[in-house]
Amino acid sequence: MAKREIPEINAGSMADIAFLLLIFFLVTTTMDRDKAYIRPIPKKVEIETPQTPIQNRDILEILANNSNNLMVRGKEVRNPDDISDLVLEFYRKNEKLSSSETDVASADPGYAGFEFPFYTRYTIDEIDASLYKAEKEAEDMEKTPGADPVLVKYYFSKVDEWEKKRKALKLYGKTELPEISIQAHMRIVVQSKTAYELFAKIQSEIEEAMFELRDDASQRIWGFGYSRIVTRLGSEPTDAEFLAKKALLEALYPARIIEVTPKK
Amino acid sequence: MSKFNKGGKKPAPSVNTSSLPDIVFMLLFFFMVATTTKEADPTVEVIQPTGIRAEDMTPFKQRSEIDFIYLGVPRNKKRAAEADIEYALFLDNVMQPNPNELYTVNTVRQWKKDKFDAKPERMKQPMSEVITCIKADEKAPTGIIFDIRKELQEIEALKLAYSVTDNSNN
Incomplete structure (x- = not known):
């Protein structure tokens, strides 16, 4: 007996089904990725402890008032794009001084970088x-x-x-590890009616400056940009080598940001 | 003497469409991989400010370690006028039983707790590790953002993210 031929399935409507699925996905998804600045919130303190006084030179205060005017370190800033330059200046002013130069400069109020944070240099x-x-x-x-x-x-x-610190210096490969004053920080002070746009702009400017500082260091030490480290860790979050590299850059340029709750 | 017109008029050959589904499926898979699902349609209007060098939230979203708060002017102007609220919150998925409801800062705490409890035990992260991402309108006052921040501090949800649109590619 001759074998019966298996009837062919009509696949003509397959394309229609696939199109339907495609259109469904096009409608329910978005292309733009969510981007944000992650900032930790400090733990609530129950008991107020007396604070050690912080020297003016270690504070980079960014003020934004109700009518969205900006003031950085007591000077009015018209263009918010200038904030990143001021942050860079804050970190770089005394960075190149050697230990002995730092000792001399920090005792001399006439020195141009006297009002900027000083660095400590640690040998192994x-x-x-x-x-x-x-x-x-x-x-x-x-x-x-x-x-x-x-x-x-x-x-x-x-x-x-x-x-x-020990690991960082080993990776750095120099004789000394520069470390910015432990109290050096950026302080964002807003008022309750400051527009979110300006607040986000300040965060953006700080991030831009931090990126530039770390990018420069990365180029200097390994000959490639900081973005390569970020991308690598994005796809491979446990890569020990790149984690160590990131840790070194963060040790060299720590971003300490304090957001001050506005008064009512 | 026509050399090229042998055998009279031929009908135009039909195009073989058997590979069309393959092409469409390829497109489909591309879109499935390249896009992320919208988490919700907010009831408040949000135009985000721009910023650069912001961190990509996609990995956190994939692990559902992130809660979104929208802050903006309510779309429903009438209700907003009745309740005398200028800026309202929209809290993603859980606890939006009534889409017309306008939420304010005092619901944040309960919402965070509900979302935390709703998660299956094996996927649970400590409360302090779950990021709360604020998507605020560019005109929104920062005072409200700091109010939210204070609420989060009270329940020890200590990771906050300020959302921006970042058009640079990094």
């Missing part, structure tokens, strides 16, 4: 010594009976900090 021996000291202190604290766990944690975070 200094970091090792501090790391050893911090480890010892942390261990002693842990052994103390009835030690406050919060305090113990604090001591161990100190050890981590020095270890990070």
